[in-house]
Amino acid sequence: xxxxxxxxxxxxxxxxxxxxxxxxxxxxxxxxxxxxxxxxxxxxxxxxxxxxxxxxxxxxxxxxxxxxxxxxxxxxxxxxxxxxxxxxxxxxxxxxxxxxxxxxxxxxxxxxxxxxxxxxxxxxxxxxxxxxxxxxxxxxxxxxxxxxxxxxxxxxxxxxxxxxxxxxxxxxxxxxxxxxxxxxxxxxxxxxxxxxxxxxxxxxxxxxxxxxxxxxxxxxxxxxxxxxxxxxxxxxxxxxxxxxxxxxxxxxxxxxxxxxxxxxxxxxxxxxxxxxxxxxxxxxxxxxxxxxxxxxxxxxxxxxxxxxxxxxxxxxxxxxxxxxxxxxxxxxxxxxxxxxxxxxxxxxxxxxxx
Amino acid sequence: xxxxxxxxxxxxxxxxxxxxxxxxxxxxxxxxxxxxxxxxxxxxxxxxxxxxxxxxxxxxxxxxxxxxxxxxxxxxxxxxxxxxxxxxxxxxxxxxxxxxxxxxxxxxxxxxxxxxxxxxxxxxxxxxxxxxxxxxxxxxxxxxxxxxxxxxxxxxxxxxxxxxxxxxxxxxxxxxxxxxxxxxxxxxxxxxxxxxxxxxxxxxxxxxxxxxxxxxxxxxxxxxxxxxxxxxxxxxxxxxxxxxxxxxxxxxxxxxxxxxxxxxxxxxxxxxxxxxxxxxxxxxxxxxxxxxxxxxxxxxxxxxxxxxxxxxxxxxxxxxxxxxxxxxxxxxxxxxxxxxxxxxxxxxxxxxxx
DNA sequence: CCTTAGCACTCAGGCATATCGAGTGCTAAA
DNA sequence: TTTAGCACTCGATATGCCTGAGTGCTAAGG
Numbered sequence: 001x002x003x004x005x006x007x008x009x010x011x012x013x014x015x016x017x018x019x020x021x022x023x024x025x026x027x028x029x030x031x032x033x034x035x036x037x038x039x040x041x042x043x044x045x046x047x048x049x050x051x052x053x054x055x056x057x058x059x060x061x062x063x064x065x066x067x068x069x070x071x072x073x074x075x076x077x078x079x080x081x082x083x084x085x086x087x088x089x090x091x092x093x094x095x096x097x098x099x100x101x102x103x104x105x106x107x108x109x110x111x112x113x114x115x116x117x118x119x120x121x122x123x124x125x126x127x128x129x130x131x132x133x134x135x136x137x138x139x140x141x142x143x144x145x146x147x148x149x150x151x152x153x154x155x156x157x158x159x160x161x162x163x164x165x166x167x168x169x170x171x172x173x174x175x176x177x178x179x180x181x182x183x184x185x186x187x188x189x190x191x192x193x194x195x196x197x198x199x200x201x202x203x204x205x206x207x208x209x210x211x212x213x214x215x216x217x218x219x220x221x222x223x224x225x226x227x228x229x230x231x232x233x234x235x236x237x238x239x240x241x242x243x244x245x246x247x248x249x250x251x252x253x254x255x256x257x258x259x260x261x262x263x264x265x266x267x268x269x270x271x272x273x274x275x276x277x278x279x280x281x282x283x284x285x286x287x288x289x290x291x292x293x294x295x296x297x298x299x300x301x302x303x304x305x306x307x308x309x310x311x312x313x314x315x316x317x318x319x320x321x322x323x324x325x326x327x328x329x330x331x332x333x334x335x336x337x338x339x340x341x342x343x344x345x346x347x348x349x350x351x352x353x354x
Numbered sequence: 355x356x357x358x359x360x361x362x363x364x365x366x367x368x369x370x371x372x373x374x375x376x377x378x379x380x381x382x383x384x385x386x387x388x389x390x391x392x393x394x395x396x397x398x399x400x401x402x403x404x405x406x407x408x409x410x411x412x413x414x415x416x417x418x419x420x421x422x423x424x425x426x427x428x429x430x431x432x433x434x435x436x437x438x439x440x441x442x443x444x445x446x447x448x449x450x451x452x453x454x455x456x457x458x459x460x461x462x463x464x465x466x467x468x469x470x471x472x473x474x475x476x477x478x479x480x481x482x483x484x485x486x487x488x489x490x491x492x493x494x495x496x497x498x499x500x501x502x503x504x505x506x507x508x509x510x511x512x513x514x515x516x517x518x519x520x521x522x523x524x525x526x527x528x529x530x531x532x533x534x535x536x537x538x539x540x541x542x543x544x545x546x547x548x549x550x551x552x553x554x555x556x557x558x559x560x561x562x563x564x565x566x567x568x569x570x571x572x573x574x575x576x577x578x579x580x581x582x583x584x585x586x587x588x589x590x591x592x593x594x595x596x597x598x599x600x601x602x603x604x605x606x607x608x609x610x611x612x613x614x615x616x617x618x619x620x621x622x623x624x625x626x627x628x629x630x631x632x633x634x635x636x637x638x639x640x641x642x643x644x645x646x647x648x649x650x651x652x653x654x655x656x657x658x659x660x661x662x663x664x665x666x667x668x669x670x671x672x673x674x675x676x677x678x679x680x681x682x683x684x685x686x687x688x689x690x691x692x693x694x695x696x697x698x699x700x701x702x703x704x705x706x707x708x
Numbered sequence: 709c710c711t712t713a714g715c716a717c718t719c720a721g722g723c724a725t726a727t728c729g730a731g732t733g734c735t736a737a738a
Numbered sequence: 739t740t741t742a743g744c745a746c747t748c749g750a751t752a753t754g755c756c757t758g759a760g761t762g763c764t765a766a767g768g
Contacts, residue, residue, distance in 0.1 A: 026760050039712055044761070062719045062760050141493050141505060149513050151495060151505055159503050161515045237592060238610035241603055249601055256592035380731050393741055398732070416731050416748045 007046050009034055011055055012079040014047075015067045019321050022244045024064030069284035069318060072296070076281050076322050083323040085331055093118070093328075097335045104158060104304070107339065109233040111312055115332055116236025119325050121316040122259055126232040126266060128309045132190045133224050138182040138216065145169045152220045156308060160223045164215060178213065181206055186217055191224045232262045232269070245317040258291040259315065268292065269299070269311055279326045279333075284318045294318060298325050300333035305340045312336070357407075361400050363388055365409055366433040368401075369421045373675050376598045378418030423638035423672060426650070430635050430676050437677040439685055447472070447682075451689045458512060458658070461693065463587040465666055469686055470590025473679050475670040476613055480586040480620060482663045486544045487578050492536040492570065494529045502529060506574045510662060514577045518569060532567065535560055540571060545578045586616045586623070599671040612645040613669065622646065623653070623665055633680045633687075638672045648672060652679045654687035659694045666690070 003011070013034040017025045025033075027040040027047060036043070047065055050056045055071035058064075067075065085093075096114045104127070112125035139151040146169060151161045185202040186194060194217060203213045237259050246252040259265060268289040282297040292315070299313035312333055314325055357365070367388040371379045379387075381394040381401060390397070401419055404410045409425035412418075421429065439447075450468045458481070466479035493505040500523060505515045539556040540548060548571060557567045591613050600606040613619060622643040633654040639647050646669070653667035666687055668679055 024760090028760080040760095041712055041714090042710085045711085048762075058761090060719060061762095062717085062758090064760065137497070139495050139503075143491070143507065147511075149493075149505060149507065151503060151515060153497065153503065153517075157517055159515050159517045161505060161513050163507075163511055163513045236614070238607065238614055241607040241610065247603055249595055249603060249606070252603070253592065253595040256595065260590070260592055378731090382731080394731095395741055395743090396739085399740090402733075412732090414748060415733095416729090416746085418731065 003050075004046075006036065006038070007050060008079060009036060010043060010046050011050060011067075011071060012075060014050075014056060014065055015071060015075045015079070018066055019319055022319060024059055024066050026064035029064070067319075069286065072283045072318055072322070073286075076283070080323050083327040085327055089118075089328070090331065093332055093335060097332075097339060104340075105231070105233075107336070108310060108312075109235070111332060111336055112233045113235040115312060115314060115329060116239060118328050118332075119314050119316075120236075120239050120242055121314040121320070121325070122234065122237045122239050123312070123314045124232050124234045124259070124265060124269070125312040126269065126310060127227075127230045127304055128270065128311065133227055134188050134190050135186055135220050135224070137187060138179060138220070140175050140179045140182075140216070142170065142172055142175050145171070148175060150216045150219055152216075152223050154224065154227065156227070156305075158223075158227060162219050164212075166212075178206060178216075181213065182216060186220065191221060191228065194221055232266045234259055234262070234265070240316070243317055243319075245319065254291060255295065255315070258289075264289065264291075269297075269313070279330045281322060281326065296320050296322075298322065298329055300326075300329040302333040302336040303340060310336070357404075358400075360390065360392070361404060362433060363390060364397060364400050365404055365421075365425060366429060368404075368410060368419055369425060369429045369433070372421055373673055376673060378413055378420050380418035383418070421673075423640065426637045426672055426676070427640075430637070434677050437681040439681055443472075443682070444685065447686055447689060451686075451693060458694075459585070459587075461690070462664060462666075463589070465686060465690055466587045467589040469666060469668060469683060470593060472682050472686075473668050473670075474590075474593050474596055475668040475674070475679070476588065476591045476593050477666070477668045478586050478588045478613070478619060478623070479666040480623065480664060481581075481584045481658055482624065482665065487581055488542050488544050489540055489574050489578070491541060492533060492574070494533045494536075494570070496524065496526055496529050499523045499525075504570045504573055506570075506577050508578065508581060510581070511659075512577075512581060516573050518566075520566075532560060532570075535567065536570060540574065545575060545582065548575055586620045588613055588616070588619070594670070597671050597673075599673065608645060609649065609669075612643075618643065618645075623651075623667070633684045635676060635680065650674050650676075652676065652683055654680075654683040656687040656690040657694060664690070 010030060013030055014025050017029065017033060027043040030036075030043050030047075031038070031040040047056065050071075051058060051065060054068055055074060056065040057068045057071075059066060093114070097111070108125045108127060112123045115125070116123035134155050135152060136155045136157075137153045139153075141149040141151065143149060143163070146167075147163060147165045148170065149161055149163050151159060153159045181202055185198065185205075189198075199214050199217055202217075203211065206213050237256050240246045240252055240255055246255070268287070279298060279300040282292075282299070284296060285293050287293060287295070287297060294317075295315055296318045297313055297315050298320070299311055302310050302312065304310050312329065314329065316325075364384060367384055368379050371383065371387060381397040384390075384397050384401075385392070385394040401410065404425075405412060405419060408422055409428060410419040411422045411425075413420060447468070451465070462479045462481060466477045469479070470477035488509050489506060490509045490511075491507045493507075495503040495505065497503060497517070500521075501517060501519045502524065503515050503517050505513060507513045535556055539552065539559075543552075553568050553571055556571075557565065560567055591610050594600045594606055594609055600609070622641070633652060636646075636651040636653070638650060641647060641649070641651060648671075649669055650672045651667055651669050652674070653665055656664050656666065658664050666683065668683065670679075
């Protein structure tokens, strides 16, 4: 069931016009718009065929045509031209990405915000939390006689710390002992291997040290937990109100509240495992989540390093500028991968440009 | 210009009925509703007076009355009954607050989310970033020959760290030297005292160490900067769509985009300096920001320790359940103050209940 | 066989009109 | 000072009409 060249051209024109104007497009407008030298009547015939084959839809009998999800799919797969970003746009993205060297989770959140601003759609970003992480190392730093800092480093080289204040005195040698104990007993263990028994044994070896071992290990467990079940960062949810398909407050509200439920969102996004390294586009009913059945999602994945991956994407109406969004998203994702890949360089060191 | 008891009663009934139903309330309904034994005609007379004095407004001639900002103000100041939270509600709040011991900024964000969920209004939370902070201490921990962790502690006892990877080798003694240098040259300095010259001098003293000093100090500066210009955490913006005054998408959008501009929000909130330690209520035009002129803001402050304060609050239509919101907010704020005030206790240590 | 012109038909959206009823303000009596 | 009664106002809702964009179909033309 191949489509003729002309029908493809017409379909493409319908999609692009509708993306731009959000109005159903009619045969006459198409005759003027597309570079076709046929009359509106001919186009009408083709439109009827395309509608019958499910690529287009008609809101009501006397209205123009609107692309169906199937139509968008064909457009995305075959008709869409790869969009190249302007120099200005790439510069803007680069600047934003390199602005500050920050903690991993902050960077991810920041990237989400940027994408949302860039595309005018709500965006989200997350790090995939699949891998079983372990603690690589503990350090304890004495601050004063009644407080110390615990520094915990995971095997994915994420470092977190926390200040502990104590109800009692503590000396440097004691702390040294604790550090060694922690490093021998708990390094290399995954979250579920950090059992209460293990902690009790270590606690015992430490001798009456006010349960400090458990305290520090609990912290380490929290770190592992938060990394493995890593958060979804959403941004710019208010952008859905920019688009006419959400003039209906009820619809907008449904989508918004869905977007603010981190958990279900994370689940929905983990599912369409990004096989290729490229961007992935889910149109309307292709989404698994019911709440997204009449929205589209564009995803891109990036490498965090150590084999870990992250996902960044936007949500919007099916009438979405797929070409632009996909281009921007994949550029940002690339940028993120590079950011995480490169070691920290002293300022002033010339960076490799490509 | 004192109001009679009856007029106060009527005003209060109008406010409370309107808060509940969002419908203008008429004389007949009031006669039934308020515990008054007068007829609707009498109430009409009083309503006319109240309207003339500016406590009530009339959307149009043949509609009921609606409280004006002035009316809400009187209600809040004199007529409103302090709301006590149910045991269930306090329990819910306590659980959420004590669920996890987290980093300062996470706790604040979490609290905002909680408040939003609790009240069904958009919420925000921030730590006031007024104080001039200084670095209290540096620690460098060698991870392997090509990477180390820098731990920076401010005089407000906030601790941050970062992993640095180097393009060259580094030994333990070198790191020791760097640590001492950092601690002697940069401790106790405020952000603007960390001048480039100071860094150059220290760099020189360190001898060719790949600009590591600058690297670590830049990180410290970022930490100070982010703490002093502390972020505003907003949550639950989508809740504004729950309320009928924002059925108009245009209005909703305006407010939403205002709420997502962290900067202006922070500014707007810093202004009404919370003098008393209690909650503060800003009704409609009492807000300085134009965008908030027809919304109300309820604020509560909490202590972070070391004399630092934070603000937590919600935004909503002027028709807001002030009593409930204020009660919840101040309870959460109290909880936060306690949370920050108490030292880290080993698990199992019984906590003081009040 | 494909394309085109012509034409009758459909239907959402805009506009004017009519109706309804909640709520008011005013007056006069209690 | 309160109350009952009544005319009046005006938003909300319903109804009908009209318009015009856009269609599908048919018949003629390349």
